[in-house]
Amino acid sequence: MMTERVTLALPSKGAIADPTTNFLQDCGLRVDKPNPRQYTGSIPALPWVDVLFQRVTDVVYKVSDGTAQLGITGLDVVREHPHEDLVVVHNDLRYGYCKLLVAVPESWVDVETMIDLTEVALDFREHKRRNLRVATVYSNLARQFLHDQGIHHFTLVSAEGAIEAAPTIGYADIIVDLMQTGTTLRENHLKALPDGVVVESQACLVGNRQALRESPAVLDTARAMLEHIDGALQGRGFSQVTVNIHGESVQEIARRVAANPITRGLQGPTISPIHGTEDGWHTVTVIISNSNLLAAVQYLRELGGSQCIVVPVRSIFLDQSPTFARLQEAIGS
């Protein structure tokens, strides 16, 4: 058993806080938080891990400086605060989706693309003799993106919250901010520019490069988490279907079930005879993609199947976690 403690930083508040604990639970990594006002917790499945609850930005800081060796946060925050010791361990946890984007007042009916905005920025310079003011929490990403788009004359107005209100209040002209559904933008009379997406973000697992390289305990924890996560993400799209079918032999039933690609399963159906009242009944077990579930059930019925039981797959473990192989490459171990 591991004696070294490993610290995992998780978001304490904000849009991805609850989804993160739910996600980990779905992966078989339930997080226990003894007291909602404390900043620590534990994961029974990984007893050597201490959980530290932090704001998403602090998760990035703590993992970068090694206070925590692993963490879950948003890709947007990682891109905004890059650090040479910060490595993204898993970049596709498939929740916490949002976009960091450029939004302008709805009243600017002449502005539909970033090219229009480039021109408006020049207008400001030439006619108003001042810079376009951009409110954002993401000053690094915003600056880089605007320069990439050919907008060089702008002033970043840093603010920590309620960015969407800046153009109405009047302390900025446009904003660069996160959008999940677009409701907040509409309520504040702003519109997103379709080619103004700075980052497409979602939740991600991050780690401290040095700790991953030097501490076997940290690397093993990353591997264990990735096994659970990859397994759960793989399993999420599948169901296990059990159905009773009458037939002459195992081979004959197998031939009929496997004749349709959607009921062929991962390798093929598992079939065993039922020792009951009537001869010739077999139980067929097969893994089926959820998107084909109804079609599969229909086909199994056509084969004379009945008593069809569907159970969600919690995890599918492949030969090895594909993400872990990539991680080893990324940290050069």
Added chain:
Amino acid sequence: MRDKVINLLAGRLEQFMTRYGYEKIETPIIQPAELFLSKAGDQIIHRLFTFDRLGRQLALRPEFTALAAYAYVTQFGGNTHPVIRWQFGGPVFEDAAGDYQRYSIGAELIGMAGAAAEAEIIAMAANGAAERGVEHPNLVIGHAQLMRVLLERFKLDNRTQRFLLHHLPSLRQTGKTYVLEQLDKLLLGQGASDNIGAEAVSELSTQQMLDALLDATQRGVTMGSRTRHDIVRRLLQKRQRATERDQVVAALDFLEAWSAISSAPEAAFALIEEMIAPDDTEAQRVLENWREVITLLDAYGIQPNSITIQPALARSWDYYTGIVFELWSKSGHHIGGGGRYDELTRLIGGDHDVPAVGFAYYIDPLVAALPEAVATAQPPIVIAANSGAVAHAIRWAQALRARGVSVVLADTGSDNSYVAQSDGTLHKAGETYATIESLLHRLEVAQ
């Protein structure tokens, strides 16, 4: 090792440019970021190394040209525009992964218009590299101004012109179809005209439509700091653009042909001449100036066969206003470049445009393009002393140094060192030197 080579190279290039009357000036490394951002469109802006101090955005200098223009404006405000020749050398910075600092060497000739100034800068750049040992450096010369003058006949607005110039590289790489697609998608396509109705063309009716629209939808609650009038003005410009698609396509055709020209001066100038309308005196004047530069370069010893004319040569377009050039080694290293930038003084806050032309060497490719022997600094000779002969060793060293030879006094001898003997002679490899003349003779033979 690399630092040694750069130091040596910088010293020699400085001497070389001093012979052309260029005075070395020092500029601050940290400046307000705004100074460098004025050069809108330059590639370096993406990688400008910026940081905040007490609410001011500062930057590490990414190059010297903007600093030269700024120094000129602050020293010679008002209406006198003396001719100055400045050269620069030192570290410049960019926020790129891994390599924050490079060494840069360059020169600026400010206050002087015309072909003579352009030829002087181009020739100094090419001859300086040649004197350092770059064999037959090649010049690629383009002209930002001539292209702008010729584009005028298509009556494009600034915006479309900017778009086309910005897409010149993709025009060459991916062809006209791609650029047209981008153009339709981003500039001409879904115009805001959908919102205001096809017949709304006058400023007054557009203003009325917009007012009605904004009031009815409550979109007008948030305006940023633009007025409705600002928006109307741009809406009309966009509409006008949408009607000009044919013009834009014609301009694209022109640019495609223009970009395709790349050959020796006489052949290229003949092609360019065909593209200039007989009554376009402005374009003819600019072409005349360009030809004169090539003629003057010949007087500097730069033959036409080492020059390629590429009229669409894309350097930072917003910033250059005339001749632009790149310097290449035969081995394919891009070792320098520059051009004319008459508007920069005004862009960075001066009252007037001041004619200016300059260039910079790209030191790393330049070092790579040098023959090995030239790139290696001549090592100092090493003198060690036998016991009791330290004073002799020092006298030998001083005598050699007085004659311009670099000498290191070593603790202990090695295979490469001379060893001073207690009888006052110097030994190396079985030979004995009794006088400074015999040693100097030996050193010259070795070279």
